Amino acid sequence: MNHTNDQRLHALDAVRGFALLLGVAFHAALSFMPGWPPGIWAMNDNSPSQFLSDAAFVTHIFRMSLFFFIAGYFGRLLYRKLGTSAFWANRGKRIAIPLIAGWVVLYPLIGYIWITGVTKVFGGTPPPMPEMPKTPGAFPLTHLWFLYQLLLTYVAFLSIRAIIARLDPAQKLRNFVDKAVTFSIRSMTAMFTLGLPLAAALMSLGFWFYWQGIPTPDQSLIPQVPASVGFGTAFIFGWLVNRSSSALAAIGQRWIPHLVVAIVATGWLLHTMHATPMATPGLTKTLYAMVFGVALWGWVLGLTGAALRLLSNYSPTRRYIADASYWIYLMHLPVVAAFQVWVGHWPLHWGVKYPFILVSSFAILFVSYHYLVRPTFIGQLLNGRKHPRKRATTDLPPSPTTPPASPPSVTCENGGVVARLRGITKRYGAVTALANIDIEVRAGELLAVLGPNGAGKSTAISLWLGLTEADEGEVTLFGGSPQDLAQRRHLGVMMQDVELPKELRARELVALARSYYSNPLSVDEAIARAGIAQIADRPYGKLSGGQKRQVQFAVAICGRPKVLFLDEPTVGLDIKAREALWKSIRSLLSEGCSVVLTTHYLEEAEALASRVAVVTKGRVIASGSVDEMRALVARRQVSCATSLSADEIRTWPGVVEVSKGPSSLRITTTDAEAVVRRLLASDSHLSRLEVKQAGLNDAFNELTREAA
Amino acid sequence: MNALALNSADASALPRGALGIYLTETRYELTRMLRNPGIAIPVLLLPCALYALFALLIAGEAINKDANLGVFLFAAFSIMSVTMPAMFGIGVTLALERDMGLLKLKRAQPAPPAAWVVAKIVAGQVLAVLAYTPIVVLAVLTGKLALAPAQVVALSIALMVGTIPFTAMGLMIGALCSGSAAPGFANLIYLPGCYLSGMFFPLPKSMYWQAPIWPQFHVEQFAMHMAGITKMQFEPVTVAVATMLGYTVLFAGITVWRLSKKG
Numbered sequence: 001m002n003h004t005n006d007q008r009l010h011a012l013d014a015v016r017g018f019a020l021l022l023g024v025a026f027h028a029a030l031s032f033m034p035g036w037p038p039g040i041w042a043m044n045d046n047s048p049s050q051f052l053s054d055a056a057f058v059t060h061i062f063r064m065s066l067f068f069f070i071a072g073y074f075g076r077l078l079y080r081k082l083g084t085s086a087f088w089a090n091r092g093k094r095i096a097i098p099l100i101a102g103w104v105v106l107y108p109l110i111g112y113i114w115i116t117g118v119t120k121v122f123g124g125t126p127p128p129m130p131e132m133p134k135t136p137g138a139f140p141l142t143h144l145w146f147l148y149q150l151l152l153t154y155v156a157f158l159s160i161r162a163i164i165a166r167l168d169p170a171q172k173l174r175n176f177v178d179k180a181v182t183f184s185i186r187s188m189t190a191m192f193t194l195g196l197p198l199a200a201a202l203m204s205l206g207f208w209f210y211w212q213g214i215p216t217p218d219q220s221l222i223p224q225v226p227a228s229v230g231f232g233t234a235f236i237f238g239w240l241v242n243r244s245s246s247a248l249a250a251i252g253q254r255w256i257p258h259l260v261v262a263i264v265a266t267g268w269l270l271h272t273m274h275a276t277p278m279a280t281p282g283l284t285k286t287l288y289a290m291v292f293g294v295a296l297w298g299w300v301l302g303l304t305g306a307a308l309r310l311l312s313n314y315s316p317t318r319r320y321i322a323d324a325s326y327w328i329y330l331m332h333l334p335v336v337a338a339f340q341v342w343v344g345h346w347p348l349h350w351g352v353k354y355p356f357i358l359v360s361s362f363a364i365l366f367v368s369y370h371y372l373v374r375p376t377f378i379g380q381l382l383n384g385r386k387h388p389r390k391r392a393t394t395d396l397p398p399s400p401t402t403p404p405a406s407p408p409s410v411t412c413e414n415g416g417v418v419a420r421l422r423g424i425t426k427r428y429g430a431v432t433a434l435a436n437i438d439i440e441v442r443a444g445e446l447l448a449v450l451g452p453n454g455a456g457k458s459t460a461i462s463l464w465l466g467l468t469e470a471d472e473g474e475v476t477l478f479g480g481s482p483q484d485l486a487q488r489r490h491l492g493v494m495m496q497d498v499e500l501p502k503e504l505r506a507r508e509l510v511a512l513a514r515s516y517y518s519n520p521l522s523v524d525e526a527i528a529r530a531g532i533a534q535i536a537d538r539p540y541g542k543l544s545g546g547q548k549r550q551v552q553f554a555v556a557i558c559g560r561p562k563v564l565f566l567d568e569p570t571v572g573l574d575i576k577a578r579e580a581l582w583k584s585i586r587s588l589l590s591e592g593c594s595v596v597l598t599t600h601y602l603e604e605a606e607a608l609a610s611r612v613a614v615v616t617k618g619r620v621i622a623s624g625s626v627d628e629m630r631a632l633v634a635r636r637q638v639s640c641a642t643s644l645s646a647d648e649i650r651t652w653p654g655v656v657e658v659s660k661g662p663s664s665l666r667i668t669t670t671d672a673e674a675v676v677r678r679l680l681a682s683d684s685h686l687s688r689l690e691v692k693q694a695g696l697n698d699a700f701n702e703l704t705r706e707a708a
Numbered sequence: 709m710n711a712l713a714l715n716s717a718d719a720s721a722l723p724r725g726a727l728g729i730y731l732t733e734t735r736y737e738l739t740r741m742l743r744n745p746g747i748a749i750p751v752l753l754l755p756c757a758l759y760a761l762f763a764l765l766i767a768g769e770a771i772n773k774d775a776n777l778g779v780f781l782f783a784a785f786s787i788m789s790v791t792m793p794a795m796f797g798i799g800v801t802l803a804l805e806r807d808m809g810l811l812k813l814k815r816a817q818p819a820p821p822a823a824w825v826v827a828k829i830v831a832g833q834v835l836a837v838l839a840y841t842p843i844v845v846l847a848v849l850t851g852k853l854a855l856a857p858a859q860v861v862a863l864s865i866a867l868m869v870g871t872i873p874f875t876a877m878g879l880m881i882g883a884l885c886s887g888s889a890a891p892g893f894a895n896l897i898y899l900p901g902c903y904l905s906g907m908f909f910p911l912p913k914s915m916y917w918q919a920p921i922w923p924q925f926h927v928e929q930f931a932m933h934m935a936g937i938t939k940m941q942f943e944p945v946t947v948a949v950a951t952m953l954g955y956t957v958l959f960a961g962i963t964v965w966r967l968s969k970k971g
Contacts, residue, residue: 256965309968310964310968313821465815465816466815466816467812467815467816485818485820488816488817488818489818491816491818493813493816493817495809495812495813495816497809498808498809498810498812498813499808499809499810500808500810500813501736501740501805501808501810503739503740503743503744504736504739504740504743508736508739511732511736512732512733512736513817515728515729515732515733516729516817516818516819517818539743559818565816
């Protein structure tokens with residue numbers, strides 16, 4: 001599992017946790033519904049709220065579909081990792097046991113609270129409790145219905161999957177579907193089509209209150225059509241998104257338009273529902289069912305996309321909440337209902353009571369999770385791992401259904417590679433900044449990246465710094481993703497065209513930067529190493545250009561980086577300052593730090609680099625050790641007017657290249673003396689002889705011209 | 709693996725407390741705002757100086773006759789004092805920092821992604837407290853604010869809450885404008901609101917319709933409700949709160965959208 005995937009899993013874990021916790025907020029609102037007849041819920045509060053009714057409706061549109069969508073995504077991940085039989089064993093433990101054990105514990109509790117609440121609502125003399133309908137399969141599943149529905153979905157889907165696998169052995173159909181999935185998300189047709197099967201199922205309902213959305217299948221063990229179609233679609237689409245390599249990225253890109261359409265569609269649903277709450281056959285019902293599907297998928301794709309864009313990094317707090325959410329959702333109903341019954345007749349506004357119910361319930365549920373679940377066998381059962389209580393907030397737990405994410409450790413890849421770009425292509429609009437480039441930085445070396453302006457050097461550095469993402473290929477930093485904070489804690493950076501805050505003193509800038517690292521240099525040590533002791537107490541804005549670069553260097557090295565990225569570090573420095581900086585860089589190298597340096601100064605590369613890579617037009621056109629590059633420098637150009645043919649000279653030893661000018665030949669050679677001697681010996685009429693040193697500059701110019 | 713084999717125990721060590729980073733970042737953010745004369749002088753001195761000029765010198769006598777005028781003037785300049793740091797402290801510095809490439813550097817450094825924005829918001833709040841305190845002290849000491857102590861406390865808390873939509877507005881301007889354009893745009897959006905919301909002088913009836921467009925109006929209404937000053941309540945408190953919330957969501961949404969696109 002690579003790091004990009006890990007990040008995505010963090011985001012999707014957060015979405016699942018959100019969907020579950022939203023369910024708690026939803027149920028907590030149900031005692032405040034205006035116009036609900038007494039007895040339909042455990043309590044009818046004396047301060048009903050149209051706002052809560054609308055908010056509950058909005059969350060109810062999508063929360064369970066969102067859960068099933070993520071369940072489909074993780075379902076495939078787990079299925080591929082474990083195989084069929086281990087998958088079922090795992091689902092049995094995580095889904096079936098909580099369903100059965102949870103029901104046995106919760107049903108009596110819920111029943112008791114319901115009776116207490118309804119008695120209170122009717123002023124002490126409740127009507128007889130309605131009996132379960134006498135239809136086959138009738139069973140009070142309570143809020144645990146979603147686990148039952150999920151198990152049914154697994155069975156149905158894996159059976160269909162087995163048939164498709166048999167009919168489509170070459171994966172042709174499935175490859176086509178993968179492409180269609182990504183296209184449908186990018187083109188935003190998915191949100192308009194995925195809801196159609198559900199809409200058809202809803203239209204066929206005889207009694208349909210708009211508010212209830214997909215009727216909750218909590219009264220029967222027989223699968224209900226709208227729920228099975230709606231949640232089944234969500235599950236299948238989640239599975240297909242996991243199959244398709246670029247679908248998740250597309251969801252991340254389109255989150256804003258999806259949410260915008262969702263909001264507009266939801267607005268219309270609310271408006272229509274306020275006019276007529278009960279569906280009557282006709283155009284409105286049809287339209288309502290269809291818009292409901294659009295809103296549902298807009299929310300599902302929009303919220304998932306938002307999480308992918310905004311929550312993809314690892315956060316211990318979010319992870320803790322995501323882990324806790326499963327337990328909390330399983331256990332919340334009696335707790336929430338008990339609070340609803342307790343506060344139901346208090347003479348207070350719902351604006352006070354609802355937050356009170358929510359906060360108190362979450363407090364009890366989180367505390368119970370922290371002490372009863374996380375460190376015990378229940379946590380092991382629900383989330384696959386026990387957590388020693390003391391380290392509860394610092395370690396990295398696996399999520400309920402995902403394979404464990406690799407911890408953010410810093411390692412070198414094979415051969416001590418600390419940073420690598422592999423097969424990277426990066427485009428900005430029509431401009432290709434990097435074209436299928438491969439560069440690696442090895443431990444303890446200084447890699448000089450040379451090239452003309454606009455060659456792609458800074459883009460390469462930006463990728464390593466996690467500032468941009470590649471269109472194709474893989475970027476690694478210490479074997480992980482540079483987007484990951486844990487990897488970045490080992491890098492130092494000095495960028496081009498960056499100004500630090502002019503009001504702060506050099507010393508303060510270093511103190512601020514070092515606070516980001518776990519084991520930094522002291523402020524004084526960083527200042528001494530960068531040679532800025534004399535200017536350390538002056539405001540940055542009052543420093544000269546060269547002094548500013550020195551302060552930036554101090555900021556770059558203050559975290560004891562294991563890899564240092566220096567983008568044109570010596571521009572504007574005088575000779576003395578430049579040599580001092582070189583000395584600091586050498587001492588970092590001797591301590592084992594790797595350095596990536598982009599520069600225009602070839603002597604800088606010669607003075608410092610272990611390896612040199614020449615980049616132009618987004619491609620590496622030459623790379624090698626400094627000695628190999630020196631061989632390029634050692635070339636000289638001999639030009640002369642001669643009767644000898646270019647083809648003949650090309651065969652001589654030491655001749656690299658021969659080109660014809662208008663009246664002379666130009667010979668590039670590594671052994672100019674021998675070539676000149678032979679020229680004079682072979683052609684007594686030779687004239688206009690000229691020998692020129694080809695500098696590294698010329699060599700690179702020539703190379704870059706060739707590349708052009 | 710060679711001599712540089714990195715040791716994973718050392719690598720997984722977290723920096724010393726995320727809270728420490730946020731505190732350090734906030735401290736230096738505040739230091740920067742206070743050291744920048746372009747921010748500190750107008751933000752800290754202007755509202756207090758204007759209040760002293762109007763409430764003590766120009767309208768001093770009138771306030772003694774009509775206590776409501778004292779409350780009106782106090783509300784005007786205290787709203788100015790708490791909202792200016794958000795616009796000029798947060799918004800303009802953010803625009804400048806985007807120009808300077810500082811946000812890009814912070815993203816490359818292992819700074820927590822939210823550290824800079826939290827630091828800015830908190831520093832803006834502190835600046836708002838620093839700007840507001842002299843006004844309230846002056847008003848109470850000179851007796852130009854005829855309110856019970858509990859009302860002053862409630863009013864002060866309401867004003868601090870009222871900075872939230874302006875903080876979002878400041879961030880939006882910082883995210884949308886270049887450093888050189890930001891002060892201009894900030895004034896363009898902020899100053900008309902101060903006048904047209906009826907904050908600085910009572911509006912003629914014909915202009916009532918447009919007052920609710922401006923966030924300043926709703927912040928003032930919220931403050932009046934919280935302090936229980938019934939004479940100056942023109943809309944229900946729920947409308948004031950909902951509008952402030954709406955503006956906050958709108959401005960913050962634009963900010964997030966813009967920063968995620970352009971950085």
